[in-house]
Amino acid sequence: MAVLPILTYPDARLKEISNPVERFDTSLRDFINDLEETRRAGPSAVGIAAPQVGHAWQVVIVDVSTNRKPVPHHGHLILVNPEITEWEGMEVGREGCLSVPDYTGNIVRAQRISLSAFDPFGNKLEFKMEGFEARAVQHEMDHLDGLLFLDRLVSRRNDLFLRKAQKKYHG
Amino acid sequence: MSNWYMVTLVGEDRHGIVAQVTHALFEGGCHLGEASMIRLGGNFTIMLMARCELESAQVEKLLQPIADELGLRVHIDPIRGHLHEHRIPNVRVTVFGADRAGIIAQVTGTLADAGLDILTLESDVGGSEERPLYIMHLEGLTLEPIEAMQLAITRAGLKDIDVRVSAIDTVMG
Numbered sequence: 001m002a003v004l005p006i007l008t009y010p011d012a013r014l015k016e017i018s019n020p021v022e023r024f025d026t027s028l029r030d031f032i033n034d035l036e037e038t039r040r041a042g043p044s045a046v047g048i049a050a051p052q053v054g055h056a057w058q059v060v061i062v063d064v065s066t067n068r069k070p071v072p073h074h075g076h077l078i079l080v081n082p083e084i085t086e087w088e089g090m091e092v093g094r095e096g097c098l099s100v101p102d103y104t105g106n107i108v109r110a111q112r113i114s115l116s117a118f119d120p121f122g123n124k125l126e127f128k129m130e131g132f133e134a135r136a137v138q139h140e141m142d143h144l145d146g147l148l149f150l151d152r153l154v155s156r157r158n159d160l161f162l163r164k165a166q167k168k169y170h171g
Numbered sequence: 172m173s174n175w176y177m178v179t180l181v182g183e184d185r186h187g188i189v190a191q192v193t194h195a196l197f198e199g200g201c202h203l204g205e206a207s208m209i210r211l212g213g214n215f216t217i218m219l220m221a222r223c224e225l226e227s228a229q230v231e232k233l234l235q236p237i238a239d240e241l242g243l244r245v246h247i248d249p250i251r252g253h254l255h256e257h258r259i260p261n262v263r264v265t266v267f268g269a270d271r272a273g274i275i276a277q278v279t280g281t282l283a284d285a286g287l288d289i290l291t292l293e294s295d296v297g298g299s300e301e302r303p304l305y306i307m308h309l310e311g312l313t314l315e316p317i318e319a320m321q322l323a324i325t326r327a328g329l330k331d332i333d334v335r336v337s338a339i340d341t342v343m344g
Binding site for chain 1: 255256257259260338339340341342343344
């Protein structure tokens, strides 16, 4: 295993759209091990996405189980080719990113999501998640579309009141 | 040698102030750091970090023609330019209520005693002249449990205002 260098903005590779994983083989799993070691080596990151280490693959890792404030969670998640199939509600929350050091901002995300993905062996996974974990997954999945949280910033000044949930579905 | 200054300008708000001020600083060889501009009671206020080779008096001279033209007061302080050292807040406090003297002092005093370092604070007076409404947001950092902040606010007995203390849980990914 190895700690990989984290790309930081404005590295153009962070703006690339990642490719779906087609081969669930040893090289994928070796890479995922390196990605996890890289996440753990960083400053208390709850997630990491393959493009952050320069691999344009649809792979993210999320683990909010050790968050300082306990939140609902599904443990340590390795999500290959993840897809949000349904979302509901919107709320503003604070985000930072290993690829954007020394800055945090307010971002609007879905409160609850339904998610499908594959594990590192190609087995289908499905989750329903909410709140902090759902936010972390959405943050990481944005990397797969070449988006950073900077692309979704809203004003710190005007978005601090709690918002009433709005229902919306797609997919 | 490069010097950092905090440039503060205050005056009546009018169109194009930020553009003209920052253009003059740029033309004068200043590199801008972090900045905050806001209207307070209809007044224009801005604080800008500026780095340049100039002495304080030279920066002031650079801005004086625009300040005179736009009716702005200029204040320049030498500072240490601490960039890339943001502290991440973990508490947000929202306060609102009928305006009266002492709200900000009571709330911030209570929170400071409970162990909160305030990182940002903004307040507005809304409502009408007859029934003014005071609204304040602040964000801060504490090593204490958030419940300690909430308990301190409850014990302060500020019954005429609404104070909401909530955690800011930052997703770092």
